[in-house]
Amino acid sequence: MSTGSPVGSHRVVSPAGVLPQAADELDDNPDIAENEVRVRVERLNLDAASYRQLHTAHRGDGAAIRAEVLELIERRGKMHNPRTGSGGMLIGTVDAVGERSPLGLKSGQKIATLVSLTLTPLRIDDGLERWDGLSEQVPASGHAVLFARSIAAVLPEHLPEPLALAVFDVCGAPALVRRVVARRAHARAAVAVLGAAGKSGSLSLAAARDARAATVLGVVRDEAEAERLKATGLADRVAVADATEPLALAEAVTDALDGRGADVTVVCVDVPGCEHGAVLSTAAGGTIVFFSMATSFSAAALGAEGLAADVEMLIGNGYVPGHADYALQLLSANPALIELFEDRTAVPIDGSQASPRVPIDGSQASPRVPINGPQASPREGEAR
Numbered sequence: 016m017s018t019g020s021p022v023g024s025h026r027v028v029s030p031a032g033v034l035p036q037a038a039d040e041l042d043d044n045p046d047i048a049e050n051e052v053r054v055r056v057e058r059l060n061l062d063a064a065s066y067r068q069l070h071t072a073h074r075g076d077g078a079a080i081r082a083e084v085l086e087l088i089e090r091r092g093k094m095h096n097p098r099t100g101s102g103g104m105l106i107g108t109v110d111a112v113g114e115r116s117p118l119g120l121k122s123g124q125k126i127a128t129l130v131s132l133t134l135t136p137l138r139i140d141d142g143l144e145r146w147d148g149l150s151e152q153v154p155a156s157g158h159a160v161l162f163a164r165s166i167a168a169v170l171p172e173h174l175p176e177p178l179a180l181a182v183f184d185v186c187g188a189p190a191l192v193r194r195v196v197a198r199r200a201h202a203r204a205a206v207a208v209l210g211a212a213g214k215s216g217s218l219s220l221a222a223a224r225d226a227r228a229a230t231v232l233g234v235v236r237d238e239a240e241a242e243r244l245k246a247t248g249l250a251d252r253v254a255v256a257d258a259t260e261p262l263a264l265a266e267a268v269t270d271a272l273d274g275r276g277a278d279v280t281v282v283c284v285d286v287p288g289c290e291h292g293a294v295l296s297t298a299a300g301g302t303i304v305f306f307s308m309a310t311s312f313s314a315a316a317l318g319a320e321g322l323a324a325d326v327e328m329l330i331g332n333g334y335v336p337g338h339a340d341y342a343l344q345l346l347s348a349n350p351a352l353i354e355l356f357e358d359r360t361a362v363p364i365d366g367s368q369a370s371p372r373v374p375i376d377g378s379q380a381s382p383r384v385p386i387n388g389p390q391a392s393p394r395e396g397e398a399r
Contacts, residue, residue, distance in 0.1 A: 018115060019048030021163035026136050028092065035162075036134035041092035043138040045158050049113040052120050052161040054105070056139070058176065059132065059153040060184045061103040063213070063285040064309040065096040066151045072098075077148025084153070085143050094132035101308040102132030103151070105159060106170060106180050117163050125176075127183040128159065129166040129339060136160040152177055168339040174346075181356050185215035186342035188283065188306045189222035190335035195279055195302055196226035203229035207268050207277035207296060209258045209284050211250060212240040215306055216283035217355045220249040221345040223279070232271050234258065243358070247351035258284045264292035282307055290315040291322070299325045306331030 019025045025048070027033060028040040035041055047053045061069075061084070073079040088094050094102040109124045120126065128135060141156035161167060170179050196204055206223040210216040211233030223231045233250035235241050241253045256267035269276055276298035282289055282305045290311060293303050303326055305315060315328055335341075346352050 017048050018050055019162065021050065023134065023136075023162035023164075026092075026160070026162075034134070035093070035136075036095075036131065038093075038134075039091065041134075041136045043092040043136045043158075043160070045138070045160075047111055047113050047160060049115040050117070050163040051113050052109060052116050052118055052165075052167075053111040054107040054126065054128070054159045054161065054167075055110040056105055056107040056137070056155050056157040056159050058107075058180060059094065059103055059105045059155050060180050061094070061151045061153060062099075062101045062184070062308065063151065064307060065099045065101045065103065067285050068096065068098050075149075080148035081143050081146055084148075085139060088137055088139050093135055093137050099308055100133070102135075104128050104130070104132060104180075104184050105135070105137075105155075106176060107159065110158065115163075116161075118161065118165065118167060120161075120167060120169075125170045126167045127170055127180055127339075128161065129168055129183060129186070129334070130161075131333070135165075152180065166334065171343060174343075178353065178356055181214055182218075182342050182346055183339055185218060185306075186338045187333035187335055188215040188281070188304075188331055189218040189345055190338035190341050191304060191306070191329070191331050192219045192222040192279070192281055193226045193341070194335060195304060195329065196223050196228050199278055199302075200227060202278065203227070204278035205230040205232065205272050205275070205298075206279045206281065207232040207234055207272070208250075208281045209234045209264075209289060209293065209296075210282070210307075211235055211253075212244045212355065213283055213285075214356055216281070217244075217247070217249060217352055218342060218345055219281045219283060219306070221349045221352060222341075223281075224249070225345065225348075228279070230272065232268065232277065234264070234268065234271075243355070247349075247355060249349065249351060258282070258292055259286065259288035261292035261295050264289075265295035268296040277301060279304070282310065285309050287311060291318045294319045294322055294324045294326060297324070297326045302327040302329060304329045304331055 023035040026042045027038045069080045106127045109120045137159045139157035145154040206228040208219045212235045232252045234254050252271050254267040254271040256264045278301045280297045280303045
């Protein structure tokens with residue numbers, strides 16, 4: 016048994032010289048190197064931006080969505096949506112552990128991978144036959160490979176697997192929000208979360224409050240989401256605005272925050288076009304956290320320059336030390352999060368499969384038509 020590169024470069028088929036995430040194709044061979052781990056796959060969780068793009072492109076045709084996801088995996092040796100550049104994560108059971116793997120995993124453990132499917136060698140052997148294509152969570156059979164520098168968490172026994180998968184998929188967001196808000200603890204920051212009723216958004220609200228933000232504002236797309244969010248008590252204030260309309264969003268945020276911008280703005284919306292609104296909604300010297308792969312980082316940077324906005328912009332990369340445990344702590348301390356997660360996962364917490372609660376068939380579409388096709392109105396922004 017050979018020793019593979021700790022970052023997985025030995026699994027890159029093409030192009031030569033890149034890391035697995037940037038590769039067009041990975042080697043999904045089940046034979047592992049002595050520092051790798053093989054996982055028997057049980058469920059994939061497609062990230063929100065990727066699933067929305069697929070659903071929109073295929074007009075809600077579940078069979079067509081399933082066929083494209085399967086084709087992507089078979090062709091690329093990983094789940095990597097070229098339109099969004101994102102993938103998701105998975106849960107499964109540890110099948111084999113190389114003798115030099117540093118991950119501390121043992122055969123038979125049920126785990127969630129905390130690294131993106133865009134860099135995880137993956138092979139499916141059941142044709143995704145148990146998935147109807149109408150939810151982000153995908154029952155599946157196959158195997159995946161983790162590298163020496165991959166990250167995984169053992170699933171907690173007290174949580175249903177679909178809930179644990181949904182939480183781990185976005186656990187980087189609340190940990191980063193806590194870090195950013197804590198840096199401003201002396202100033203008692205006002206925090207605005209865009210897409211606040213979604214998975215990463217709701218956890219970010221809980222994290223902001225945990226970090227002792229002065230005011231926690233949740234921004235949602237419609238009155239129905241506003242009422243749902245108000246009932247949870249996660250936000251001090253709730254505002255309704257389309258995050259893709261910069262002037263309207265900035266007005267809604269400043270009105271809700273008594274005439275000033277947010278000190279910290281967290282973008283958890285899974286459609287393009289939210290960058291300029293986030294900049295306008297943030298006070299001078301404030302920080303914007305973009306936790307969505309629908310973000311155009313060039314648009315954010317150039318937009319801030321063009322608006323002469325003195326704001327710090329951070330890319331939420333999905334990893335902060337201790338992020339999985341912290342997300343579980345927030346879930347335990349805020350029972351209202353469980354209901355929101357069930358509403359957003361399209362997989363009830365008992366594990367049965369259901370169609371998405373919120374239509375994304377274009378009936379709620381924004382009038383904008385981005386170059387990659389029509390997009391539905393903002394919802395949330397989990398991304399891996």
